[in-house]
Amino acid sequence: xxxxxxxxxxxxxxxxxxxxxxxxxxxxxxxxxxxxxxxxxxxxxxxxxxxxxxxxxxxxxxxxxxxxxxxxxxxxxxxxxxxxxxxxxxxxxxxxxxxxxxxxxxxxxxxxxxxxxxxxxxxxxxxxxxxxxxxxxxxxxxxxxxxxxxxxxxxxxxxxxxxxxxxxxxxxxxxxxxxxxxxxxxxxxxxxxxxxxxxxxxxxxxxxxxxxxxxxxxxxxxxxxxxxxxxxxxxxxxxxxxxxxxxxxxxxxxxxxxxxxxxxxxxxxxxxxxxxxxxxxxxxxxxxxxxxxxxxxxxxxxxxxxxxxxxxxxxxxxxxxxxxxxxxxx
Amino acid sequence: xxxxxxxxxxxxxxxxxxxxxxxxxxxxxxxxxxxxxxxxxxxxxxxxxxxxxxxxxxxxxxxxxxxxxxxxxxxxxxxxxxxxxxxxxxxxxxxxxxxxxxxxxxxxxxxxxxxxxxxxxxxxxxxxxxxxxxxxxxxxxxxxxxxxxxxxxxxxxxxxxxxxxxxxxxxxxxxxxxxxxxxxxxxxxxxxxxxxxxxxxxxxxxxxxxxxxxxxxxxxxxxxxxxxxxxxxxxxxxxxxxxxxxxxxxxxxxxxxxxxxxxxxxxxxxxxxxxxxxxxxxxxxxxxxxxxxxxxxxxxxxxxxxxxxxxxxxxxxxxxxxxxxxxxxxxxxxxxxxxxxxxxxxxxxxxxxxxxxxxxxxxxxxxxxxxxxxxxxxxxxxxxxxxxxxxxxxxxxxxxxxxxxxxxxxxxxxxxxxxxxxxxxxxxxxxxxxxxxxxxxxxxxxxxxxxxxxxxxxxxxxxxxxxxxxxxxxxxxxxxxxxxxxxxxxxxxxxxxxxxxxxxxxxx
Numbered sequence: 021x022x023x024x025x026x027x028x029x030x031x032x033x034x035x036x037x038x039x040x041x042x043x044x045x046x047x048x049x050x051x052x053x054x055x056x057x058x059x060x061x062x063x064x065x066x067x068x069x070x071x072x073x074x075x076x077x078x079x080x081x082x083x084x085x086x087x088x089x090x091x092x093x094x095x096x097x098x099x100x101x102x103x104x105x106x107x108x109x110x111x112x113x114x115x116x117x118x119x120x121x122x123x124x125x126x127x128x129x130x131x132x133x134x135x136x137x138x139x140x141x142x143x144x145x146x147x148x149x150x151x152x153x154x155x156x157x158x159x160x161x162x163x164x165x166x167x168x169x170x171x172x173x174x175x176x177x178x179x180x181x182x183x184x185x186x187x188x189x190x191x192x193x194x195x196x197x198x199x200x201x202x203x204x205x206x207x208x209x210x211x212x213x214x215x216x217x218x219x220x221x222x223x224x225x226x227x228x229x230x231x232x233x234x235x236x237x238x239x240x241x242x243x244x245x246x247x248x249x250x251x252x253x254x255x256x257x258x259x260x261x262x263x264x265x266x267x268x269x270x271x272x273x274x275x276x277x278x279x280x281x282x283x284x285x286x287x288x289x290x291x292x293x294x295x296x297x298x299x300x301x302x303x304x305x306x307x308x309x310x311x312x313x314x315x316x317x318x319x320x321x322x323x324x325x326x327x328x329x330x331x332x333x334x335x336x337x338x339x340x341x342x343x344x345x346x347x348x349x350x
Numbered sequence: 351x352x353x354x355x356x357x358x359x360x361x362x363x364x365x366x367x368x369x370x371x372x373x374x375x376x377x378x379x380x381x382x383x384x385x386x387x388x389x390x391x392x393x394x395x396x397x398x399x400x401x402x403x404x405x406x407x408x409x410x411x412x413x414x415x416x417x418x419x420x421x422x423x424x425x426x427x428x429x430x431x432x433x434x435x436x437x438x439x440x441x442x443x444x445x446x447x448x449x450x451x452x453x454x455x456x457x458x459x460x461x462x463x464x465x466x467x468x469x470x471x472x473x474x475x476x477x478x479x480x481x482x483x484x485x486x487x488x489x490x491x492x493x494x495x496x497x498x499x500x501x502x503x504x505x506x507x508x509x510x511x512x513x514x515x516x517x518x519x520x521x522x523x524x525x526x527x528x529x530x531x532x533x534x535x536x537x538x539x540x541x542x543x544x545x546x547x548x549x550x551x552x553x554x555x556x557x558x559x560x561x562x563x564x565x566x567x568x569x570x571x572x573x574x575x576x577x578x579x580x581x582x583x584x585x586x587x588x589x590x591x592x593x594x595x596x597x598x599x600x601x602x603x604x605x606x607x608x609x610x611x612x613x614x615x616x617x618x619x620x621x622x623x624x625x626x627x628x629x630x631x632x633x634x635x636x637x638x639x640x641x642x643x644x645x646x647x648x649x650x651x652x653x654x655x656x657x658x659x660x661x662x663x664x665x666x667x668x669x670x671x672x673x674x675x676x677x678x679x680x681x682x683x684x685x686x687x688x689x690x691x692x693x694x695x696x697x698x699x700x701x702x703x704x705x706x707x708x709x710x711x712x713x714x715x716x717x718x719x720x721x722x723x724x725x726x727x728x729x730x731x732x733x734x735x736x737x738x739x740x741x742x743x744x745x746x747x748x749x750x751x752x753x754x755x756x757x758x759x760x761x762x763x764x765x766x767x768x769x770x771x772x773x774x775x776x777x778x779x780x781x782x783x784x785x786x787x788x789x790x791x792x793x794x795x796x797x798x799x800x801x802x803x804x805x806x807x808x809x810x811x812x813x814x815x816x817x818x819x820x821x822x823x824x825x826x827x828x829x830x831x832x833x834x835x836x837x838x839x840x841x842x843x844x845x846x847x848x849x850x851x852x853x854x855x856x857x858x
Contacts, residue, residue: 048738048739049738049739049742050741055737056470056472057389057472058389058741059754059757059781060472060781061741061779061781062475062780063777063778063779065470066779068471068472069472101381102524108543170575171578182568182579182584183569183570184545185545187371187373187548187566188546190540191542297572299568299569299570301542301543301545306544312738313738314738
């Protein structure tokens with residue numbers, strides 16, 4: 021029942037996002053035909069292009085048409101690339117997903133254990149140092165960090181910072197996750213090449229989620245560490261690391277999972293700056309280009325997909341949290 | 351026997367090194383690869399590797415030479431053009447290039463009922479005087495014009511006039527936008543959107559074989575990253591670097607600069623329909639207040655020239671008697687007083703906040719203009735706008751002053767002057783952002799379009815330029831030089847006034 025309510029609530033949310041985006045785009049000055057023609061826009065060229073783009077229909081007509089198409093999961097054709105928006109999105113999503121999931125994996129693997137460590141040794145020098153590092157991680161602009169990484173680690177011959185793959189390398193049909201997919205298929209050469217391109221952007225993108233998860237884990241754990249049930253666990257002879265890392269963590273998991281869910285949702289929405297800096301062909305750059313070109317179908321597509329990603333991530337996070345923590349079940 | 355084996359073993363590794371592709375990095379991806387439906391520079395860069403035209407510009411110039419057409423004749427009245435096509439040219443899909451292919455490539459653009467008329471064909475506007483295209487033999491094509499149109503031959507060298515394979519349309523239909531099939535030295539392999547376009551040398555090319563077997567155009571959005579990749583040796587050629595980055599590259603002993611005069615102009619348009627700019631004296635006063643050499647130095651650091659007129663120096667038709675002159679605030683104030691604006695006035699300068707090929711740093715340029723005009727009593731309010739909004743604003747004539755520019759298409763002065771300064775293009779949405787309407791200039795421009803005698807055209811354009819200089823509807827500011835940076839080992843790389851051309855001659 022709870023799941024159904026969640027789904028309906030999220031559907032309404034997506035519809036609201038769609039409508040809001042439509043209204044905003046409608047009020048934007050300029051139109052796709054004008055931006056396409058640029059300096060060359062003249063009465064005849066503009067009229068031709070507008071007709072080709074279907075811009076000669078009224079706004080309510082377009083709204084209804086686009087909403088019905090959306091219900092069938094059809095985003096229409098991009099005015100700029102002349103391809104199905106869903107195809108553009110699928111390609112862009114593969115790139116964004118690989119980067120986001122890799123950055124998230126790094127954040128989980130580094131952030132949560134460090135948070136546990138900090139909570140376990142609270143008040144000590146380690147805790148202080150970790151807390152300062154996490155503060156720096158959250159405050160440092162990703163763009164600046166990315167540039168620094170390019171100029172330092174980027175000089176290592178094997179690491180690359182120009183897109184997902186080396187020039188001229190062929191990719192098997194249908195493989196969107198270049199590193200993880202190649203790893204799964206045993207395609208070592210491609211996996212290695214993809215990895216050499218993935219390291220730097222994933223590192224840059226992971227700093228904020230790592231820092232946030234570390235701080236969240238620490239503060240959630242510290243609250244729980246004073247609880248009585250842990251005294252029972254210790255009395256039963258459990259090792260301290262098990263007390264903190266298992267019992268306490270389970271009780272503190274709700275806020276951590278919620279934070280993680282939010283993070284992955286945001287990451288999947290497309291990290292515009294990181295993608296731009298590392299020439300990563302993800303949805304972030306696609307959205308920026310679509311906005312600049314006033315490519316209405318693409319803008320709608322990206323934003324709706326982004327909204328769906330965030331709501332899905334939050335739904336999953338909520339479900340997971342209530343599974344791990346019985347107190348949260350309705 | 352053993353010696354030759356040893357030699358072979360020694361040479362082999364050296365040869366293997368050349369399998370690495372030639373990598374060109376640019377700031378944005380192609381939009382589409384159907385040459386008749388291209389409007390952006392990045393798509394054009396790739397298109398000219400894969401496709402060819404009937405005629406092409408000579409290296410480094412805007413003069414025309416044969417390409418897919420081996421010769422041509424014109425009728426006395428300039429209305430009929432007959433082209434003889436080159437023999438034994440084949441498309442990348444193996445079909446032969448013939449009159450039918452040429453007719454197909456043009457008719458799909460002009461005939462709304464043609465089966466392959468899918469798209470917007472913006473550049474066809476430059477061919478609006480073509481009445482008919484027909485095959486007069488298996489390797490002969492005739493163009494019939496509605497009126498004599500002197501820039502016609504130059505227009506045939508533009509990328510939109512490329513000859514495409516009709517068989518490719520049969521096979522892919524609208525899919526030719528990402529599966530181009532032409533006659534050029536490089537053929538299409540793959541396009542990974544927003545990442546790279548891969549091309550490979552076409553073995554059956556009719557001309558000299560391309561040196562590098564594989565050519566890759568990579569998207570690297572940020573210019574500092576392009577420079578970093580060049581320095582690291584991961585890419586071979588990059589363009590679109592800022593003046594500061596170009597200087598840094600010039601200082602690097604492993605990098606070289608390739609330069610060419612730009613076929614462009616950046617200008618300050620003054621809306622003749624608004625307030626003080628109705629008076630030519632006020633407009634001339636604005637021009638006198640600007641120190642264009644100083645501005646060029648600050649904005650381009652040597653990679654841009656001061657514009658004396660809207661025509662870049664690489665075009666014929668420029669008037670050598672026109673001089674840019676230096677700034678003269680005194681004379682400027684005098685003119686303003688004469689025009690009744692002794693107290694000065696306030697106005698708005700609109701500009702787009704994104705870099706353009708003719709103006710890489712528009713905001714900086716706007717600030718320089720603002721400061722210069724302050725010295726003569728004109729208060730300028732800067733209005734920075736996003737590109738789409740800026741286009742809307744200026745093309746609807748809502749601006750008082752604006753910073754804009756133009757990139758030439760075909761090496762013909764008509765392309766600059768008629769577009770920017772004729773009454774016809776002052777209709778909304780305007781390309782004539784000064785809203786300059788002068789019947790005399792209009793008649794000279796129209797006459798120059800239909801005259802085929804070069805000297806007559808030159809004389810007419812010189813008259814136009816002198817009158818435009820006098821009436822001063824805009825202040826021509828700069829012609830940005832094109833600069834690309836490449837690794838020291840890359841040889842044979844050249845830039846041309848109309849941008850990047852075939853890279854077949856480039857080798858490492």
